[in-house]
Every structure is written in structure tokens, then in C-alpha cells.
Amino acid sequence: MQGIGFVDGIPETDVERIVQTARTRLAAVPAFDIELGSGPPVLDPEAILFPLYLGHEDVPDPMGRGEEAFRECAVLIEAGTALHLGNRP
Structure with a gap:
């Protein structure tokens, strides 16, 4: 877990x-429905990782990049979440 x-x-x-x-x-x-990004899945020892797609663009993988890349990724994910959840908590 x-x-x-x-x-x-x-x-x-x-x-x-x-x-x-x-x-x-x-x-x-x-x-809910999901859409996978355009890139291929990545095989990890603990998971199969699929690129994330939020309606109009792929969400870039921030791993190995600077803190700003993580912030940009978080903003995209939050925006996509808000689209799907509306005003629900």
C-alpha cells in the first residue's frame, strides 16, 4: 500500500x-473516461506508466527536470481535475 x-x-x-x-x-x-497521451507506455518495476492527456495536450513528465517543471505539471493536472470534478470537493 x-x-x-x-x-x-x-x-x-x-x-x-x-x-x-x-x-x-x-x-x-x-x-469517468480517461484519455492516454500520445507517447508509449513505460514499463517500470512497480508499474506500467502511461502518458497523461488532459483534453487538449499531453502532460509532460517532469522527472529529472527542475522544480518549475513539477509546478507546470501540477498546474496542468489541477486544471484537468477541475474540468472533470466541477465544484465537487
């Missing part, structure tokens, strides 16, 4: 609580 630890190192009761809380919260999130 990212940000928490390996599942086999967390008490099962905690894992069950986390899963139940996630299910409850996600049940309130309506289904």
Missing part, C-alpha cells in the same frame, strides 16, 4: 480498515 508499507508488514485489521474506507470513498466517485 503506497505510502503505508508492504501489505504483509501491516496488521490485517489495519489493511481491512484501509480497504473498506477506500471502497466507501470511491463508491461516491462517479465513473
Whole structure:
């Protein structure tokens, strides 16, 4: 569980609580469509990474670039999120 630890190192009761809380919260999130960016997926030891596309442009990968690149990426993601969520928290 990212940000928490390996599942086999967390008490099962905690894992069950986390899963139940996630299910409850996600049940309130309506289904949505996604569009993948134009670049190819990247195979990482922990994930398959797909480029992100926000309606009108690919979101550049800021890894290995300066702090400004991360800020620009965050602004694009926040704008795309606002388009999909509207005024919902």
C-alpha cells in the first residue's frame, strides 16, 4: 500500500480498515473516461506508466527536470481535475 508499507508488514485489521474506507470513498466517485497521451507506455518495476492527456495536450513528465517543471505539471493536472470534478470537493 503506497505510502503505508508492504501489505504483509501491516496488521490485517489495519489493511481491512484501509480497504473498506477506500471502497466507501470511491463508491461516491462517479465513473469517468480517461484519455492516454500520445507517447508509449513505460514499463517500470512497480508499474506500467502511461502518458497523461488532459483534453487538449499531453502532460509532460517532469522527472529529472527542475522544480518549475513539477509546478507546470501540477498546474496542468489541477486544471484537468477541475474540468472533470466541477465544484465537487
